[in-house]
Amino acid sequence: MAPTSTAVDPMTMRRSMGRFATGVAVVTTQTPDGTPHGMTVNSLTSVSLDPPLLLVCLTTGARSTDAVTGAGRFAVSILSARQEHLALRFARRGEDHFAGLEVIRGRHRVPVIPDAFAHLECDVERHFTAGDHVVVIGHVRHVCERDGQPLGFLGGRFGDVVDRGHDPAPWFC
Numbered sequence: 001m002a003p004t005s006t007a008v009d010p011m012t013m014r015r016s017m018g019r020f021a022t023g024v025a026v027v028t029t030q031t032p033d034g035t036p037h038g039m040t041v042n043s044l045t046s047v048s049l050d051p052p053l054l055l056v057c058l059t060t061g062a063r064s065t066d067a068v069t070g071a072g073r074f075a076v077s078i079l080s081a082r083q084e085h086l087a088l089r090f091a092r093r094g095e096d097h098f099a100g101l102e103v104i105r106g107r108h109r110v111p112v113i114p115d116a117f118a119h120l121e122c123d124v125e126r127h128f129t130a131g132d133h134v135v136v137i138g139h140v141r142h143v144c145e146r147d148g149q150p151l152g153f154l155g156g157r158f159g160d161v162v163d164r165g166h167d168p169a170p171w172f173c
């Protein structure tokens with residue numbers, strides 16, 4: 001095994017965590033005047049099943065981060081394999097990510113990404129700053145799922161998630 005340094009700089013941290021394959025999602029919300037905001041994330045994690053809680057880590061200072069904590073409500077749209085262009089659109093810093101896009105709202109009136117693999121609409125349960133990110137814990141109020149394939153992300157690249165076709169794991173039986 002290659003030697004590991006004790007001083008972990010940001011690029012090393014990013015590279016190493018990039019070995020943890022994830023899906024890709026867009027966190028969306030709106031300001032009180034109805035302006036939609038969104039940002040691409042892969043820090044999405046399930047926290048609790050009962051109550052249903054999830055978390056996302058949003059960089060401090062991003063407009064979407066302030067919009068989410070200010071609104072107290074957000075949606076997570078898990079992107080499908082065909083939505084790489086939306087992952088890139090919602091990752092461009094400082095741009096109007098919704099420019100030219102029709103804004104679709106979910107059951108709780110929060111903007112969501114059309115044709116996503118799944119939507120989860122959440123109330124902000126709590127949030128706190130950890131290092132250079134804000135950890136946002138969301139209480140899931142409504143979910144919507146579609147058939148299809150998710151978009152994957154590994155080593156800084158988008159990819160497909162391959163279904164090996166085995167039987168479900170025992171805990172699903």
Ligand SMILES: Cc1cc2nc3c(=O)[nH]c(=O)nc-3n(C[C@H](O)[C@H](O)[C@H](O)COP(=O)(O)O)c2cc1C
Nearest residue numbers: 039040041042043058059062063064090091093094
């Ligand atoms: C695949 C991918 C995953 C990302 N995951 C996160 C994340 O989990 N948290 C985060 O703060 N930024 C993440 N980013 C970066 C943000 O999408 C980007 O900085 C953001 O859209 C900037 O928004 P702003 O214009 O509101 O500043 C990710 C980018 C990509 C391409």
